[in-house]
Amino acid sequence: MLATPAIILTAAVTLLAITITIAFAILVSRVRRQFHIDPPTVTGPGEFERTVRVHANVVENMVLFVPALWLATFYFQGWIPPVIGLVWCLARIVYGMGYRSEAARRLPGFIVSQLALLALVILAAIGLVNAWMVA
Numbered sequence: 001m002l003a004t005p006a007i008i009l010t011a012a013v014t015l016l017a018i019t020i021t022i023a024f025a026i027l028v029s030r031v032r033r034q035f036h037i038d039p040p041t042v043t044g045p046g047e048f049e050r051t052v053r054v055h056a057n058v059v060e061n062m063v064l065f066v067p068a069l070w071l072a073t074f075y076f077q078g079w080i081p082p083v084i085g086l087v088w089c090l091a092r093i094v095y096g097m098g099y100r101s102e103a104a105r106r107l108p109g110f111i112v113s114q115l116a117l118l119a120l121v122i123l124a125a126i127g128l129v130n131a132w133m134v135a
Helices: 005-035 046-075 080-101 103-134
Strands: none
Touching (some): 005 046, 005 080, 046 080
16 A cells, blocks of 8 residues: 555655755754855845744644645545645745745645645545545
């Protein structure tokens, strides 16, 4: 079961999501050094504050994304959940890049990532109901 293509792809998407989160954390550290802002300060120039907010928002979303991705993968099965997970990852990158340049530019990535998250939750619910009916 753990070596099925969908499980392997879901694991790869999970690693990508973790890597994106780590990359944004490293970016916060770099921007801190650039503007000479010591922790725990989270205020400063707009670029710094937007960078901190990008990282915080990605971390906040990971708490929902990872269980939704795995529940959808286990209960809905097939390739659809990991593909939607990949869309979420790409949308988070678009969100981060947009937000860092100008706050209003975060919306396309934010909307797509939230729709992907909602799709995963729906797939997980459908799969879980179907599994319940069979059991």
